[in-house]
Amino acid sequence: MQLKNRTLRRQLSLATCALLTGIPGQASSADWVVDAGVMSYSESDRVSAVKTIATGQRLTEETTISVTVLVDTLTGASPNGASAATTSQTFTTASGTAYTATEKETPLRDFEDTRTAISSSWEQVLNRLFRLKLGADISTEDDYDSLGLNASLSRDFNNRLTTVTVGAAITQDTITPSGGTPVERSATDGTTLAIQSKEEEKSTTDLLLGVTQILSRTTLTQLNYSYSLVDGYMSDPYKIVSEVDAVTGNTTGYRYEKRPDSRIRQSVNWTTAHHLTEDVVHFTYRYFWDDWGIDSHTFDLKYRYEIGAGHYLQPQVRYYMQSAADFYRHSLVDSEVLPNYLSSDQRLGEMSSYTIGLKYGFPVFTDGRLSLRIAYMQQSGDSSPSDAIGSQKQVDLFPTLEAMIVNVNFNIPF
Amino acid sequence: MKGQRLVLILLSSLLVGCAVDVKPWQRDQLAEQKMQLVTDPMEQSFDEHIYFSKEAASGGKGVGGGGCGCN
Incomplete structure (x- = not known):
């Protein structure tokens, strides 16, 4: 009953x-809904991360209050930016720990970090047509703290077939790497560090304009334009760039990277959901560009196949591609004039990535839901670029990254 | 056939002005959880964090969410 x-x-x-x-x-x-999830992300021979999130939402007719707590633990090894070489290479961390990359091995620096974050939001129906949402986030980890505020206002038009949303967010970040931040572009032999400062800052302003439209009884679409202005320290204090000999291609030294202290990011994000009587298709395309010279395209397709009795399978395919930042270099030639900005971070290089995944979801308890997902991600770039010199032609200058993602999510109303 | 239908839907959704009127009582399917533009906020949060820390592009779906030193 x-x-x-x-x-x-x-x-x-x-x-x-x-x-x-x-x-x-x-x-x-x-009145209350609790969402909880655990995700494991593991790269082969590199980073492993476990992320746990719990969200409590209190729902009334006109108000939704939500609080989310998140804990991330990361362990493993991350590329330090130096290229692989035909000889072994030894480095020392700021805390004095030495590590070695053997011949033809991409140098990886061990690290571990824990991040704890709390975010909350308050969403209020203001009247028949307007809704307001306010939010705040705080996040802390060993060498990074972040504080953010956001607000968005939505208004319905056209017999509520159309909703226009405007949003804004400000974020203030503080970067405090162990040992301080290095002098950008300074030379190092891999073991010494010239300190630039103990602490750096970065501030971000995000603006969003979105239109959501009901197209039919079964189709919903949304188009968002986002503009983001970032000011401050954006270099990676742990990353270096190899300097090589102009003829032999052998590594002769390293330099700390330097990225511009301003960045304007823009994107257009288009997402559509379509109901096929039982099954549902979700498609998202995003075009992203910035003033660092990066352009990127992202395609994401999910198909939710209803098995029956609330059980479903959801295969997913995602494809991503980006062009390189203007200042991306896999390495420098030691005789060249030092560029104003330089980074060998592969995340700023030309590359593409795909993810394939499968999710299985089913009802639990009276109104609850449980889902399990497994996904595989692969990211690759140009391992043998045409400007490789001498011995560089024998090493992989853009190693392929592979990762497995597993996550379990619960949603339980009370 | 399904593929053609999908392409048609995707193209037609660009033409927002051509949308037909859908009365409030005809919005039962649109109101279902699985038809939300973000069906699983938790999964989206996991994914956005992964891609933010591995790719140069980010954002597009909304404002806020908090920063981290992973990129």
């Missing part, structure tokens, strides 16, 4: 939601 009542309540609240808001919101008969 209780089950019947709950089902009825749920149906009624769904109908109410559909009537009250043109753009359907998350319909639930519960």
Whole structure:
């Protein structure tokens, strides 16, 4: 009987939601909803991360209050930026620990970090047409702290077939690497470090304009334009760039990287959901560009296949490609004039990446949901660039990255 | 056939002005959880963090979310 009542309540609240808001919101008969998830991300021979998130949401007719707590633990090894070489290479961390990359091995620096973050938001229906959302985030890790505030306002138009959203966020970050930040572009033999400062800062302003449109009884689409201005320290204090001999290509030294202290990022994100009576297709395309010379395209397709009785399978394919930042260099020639900006971070290089995944979801308890997902990601670039010199032609200058992602999510209303 | 239909839907969704009127009582399917533009906020949070820390591009879906030193 209780089950019947709950089902009825749920149906009624769904109908109410559909009537009250043109753009359907998350319909639930519960006052409280708890979401919890655990994700494991592991790269072969490199970084392993475990992320745990729990979100509590209090829902009333006009207000949604949400609090999220997140803990990330990272361990493993990350590229230090130096190129692989035909000889072994030894480096020392700021804390004095030595590590060696053998012949033809990409130098990797061991690290571990824990990040704890809390974010909260308050969403309020202001009147028949307007909704306001305010949020705050705080995040802390060993060498990085971040504090952010965000707000967005939505208004329905056109018999609630159209919703326009404007949003803004400001984020203030503080970077405190162990041992301080190195003097950017300074030469190092891999073991010495000239300190530039103990602490650096970065501030970000994000603006968003979005339109959500109901196209039919079964199709919903959204187009967002985002503009983001970043000011401050954006170099990676742990990354260096190899300097090589102009003829032999052998490594002769290293330099700390330097990135510009300003960046304007823009993107257009288009996402569509379509209901095929039972199954649902989600498609997202994003075009991103910035004033560092990076352009990127992202395609993401998810197909939710209903097995029956609330069970579903959801295969996913994602493809990503980017061009290189203007100042990306796999290495420098030791006789050249030192460029104003330099980084060998592969994340700023030309590359492409794909992810394939499969998710299985099913109902638990009365109104709860549980899902399991496994995904594989591969990222690759030009391992043998045409400007490689001498011995550089024998090493991999853009090693392929592979990672497995496994996650489990619960959603339980009370 | 399904592929053609999908392409048609994707193209037509560019033409927002051509949308037909959908009465509030016809929005039952649109109100379902699986039709939300973000069906699983937790999964999105996991994914955005991975891609933010591995790729040069980020954002596009909304504002806020908090920074980290992973990029």
